[in-house]
Amino acid sequence: MIVSLAISGYRSLRNLILPLGRLTVVTGANGSGKSSLYRSIRLLADVAQGRAISSLAREGGLTSTLWAGPEIISRAMKQGEVPVQGGARRSSVSLKLGFADEDYGYAIDLGLPQSDSTSYFNYDPEIKVESLWAGEALSRHNQIAGRSGPSVKVLDSHGHRVPVLQTLASFDSMMTHAADPKDALELLVMRERMRSWRFYDHLRTDREAPARVPRIGTRTPVLSSDGADLAAALRTIQEIGDPVQLEEAIDDAFPGARIEITVTDGLFEVLMHQSGLLRPLRASELSDGTLRYLLLIAVLLTPRPPPLLVLNEPETSLHPRLLDPLARLVTQTAERTQIILVTHAQTLASQLSGCEGCLHFELRKELGETVVDGVEPPRWAWPKR
Incomplete structure (x- = not known):
């Protein structure tokens, strides 16, 4: 079961880290970031399929999906004492996605490409860093596989991090190109786990x-x-x-x-x-x-x-009297698979929120950023470039 989800720099999700339950219900007003949260999880699944770059391209490219606000939102900005304004960047422009389940965690950092006058693909994002680790949060001691630029290193049976790839293309993930049953079994396990996630929104x-x-x-x-x-x-x-x-x-x-x-x-x-x-x-x-x-x-x-089932607005076109049986059906299914359900229907959300093991997050916007009130974010660390 996935226990935490982290998104940074994706549309209105400037820096969102959430715990997940066996059943997680996401609500919020129009424009609060529900669709962005749903698409960010799909984008994570696309990494395991080798489709992350093309998926971003269909959304308009990296530059159109990046957080459009200032890098840092000060307390004075939030209180209206000074206008919202940008400043000199302290870190690289990046879109980061990650999650941790009960045994492994994974994160990816996509950034702006280096300009190449000979290429027509200068708008494609580059995969800068990837990391797979044991446990819920990345640390210096629990990384199993790591990618920095074109190089991928994995932890061998003697506890040494050894290179397995030195020329990985910037548009290829270590998930699809370094997973190996002999030298990188954990990568292979995580890749197949992510590939088995299911999404229904159309x-x-x-x-x-x-x-x-x-x-x-x-x-x-x-x-x-x-x-x-x-x-x-x-x-x-x-x-x-x-x-x-x-x-x-x-x-x-x-x-x-x-x-x-x-x-x-x-x-x-x-x-x-x-x-x-x-x-x-x-x-x-x-x-x-x-x-x-x-x-x-x-x-x-x-x-x-599947290990994870993600439903986006399943109540569309349903008569209100069908929300009760739908809630019962979702609750039964959550006993055998983890579910993330994004909904506009407060009736459905209220019924599901009473279920054992259910987490309910209501998203809202604050200065263009999606935030969730009253949630203690789980421990999390992003891999460094």
Whole structure:
């Protein structure tokens, strides 16, 4: 389980260090930084996939994602005694991301590139430093693997830090290029752990949504990000997951209803039988809210739960009466996988906040910076360049 998350220099997250629980609920007004927090965790996962640089490019590049305020916000600025203004920089421009779980921690520092007149890629950020360590916070004595510029060193069986790469490209991570079952097993373990994180923020329910159309199906223990394979995912839960829990989740949200998966010429389709209707409704006939709830059921009842599941505004298009059963379903799922849930729905957040092991953070803006009141940040140290 991830016990702490750290972000520095990313959009409105100037320096945010948070503890995480088995279930962590994030709320806040529009523009408070909820989406930035969600995207920063996705960006961390992209590091393990070798996509961090391209992901930043899709957001407009490093310069458009960096914290745009002053390096230091003084007490006088916060109290309105002096205007918010910049000054001479004391440290390098950087975007830092990191986390620690119960056995390892990882952090990455991305910075501005060195200008190269022969290259067309002078706007690509460079990976300056990476570190993997044992325990919750980095220190001089617990680093297992470290990257500084093009060089990567790992701790060998004799306790010596030995170089394993000397020419790592500035756009490549040691996660993807130095992980090795013999010389850097801990890197390999952490990389695969990060690659198994799951994110859902764009489950389509519009009239043209892929989930509304019959599709070729194969065993699907993990629902796709757009929900296209909903019918196959639900059938997979019925066959190798928990079919009783599936039936109970549907009945909890839609009393008296049940689903049926039909296969015609290899095409899988969801049918929903509802109390009082003489025929089942096809997926193409379901309301946006009903379809979204079925998609969330497929996400939360996956037969292969990930170590971390991140949901962004799952309440979108749901009727308020569905928030109670959704809270119960999320609570049940949090018993077998760690969940971070970002939501606008205060009703949902309040219901989840009462669960054992749940942490609730309400974000707000102060002089353009995302802050969280009343939270004691966990111990944290960034790797030095």
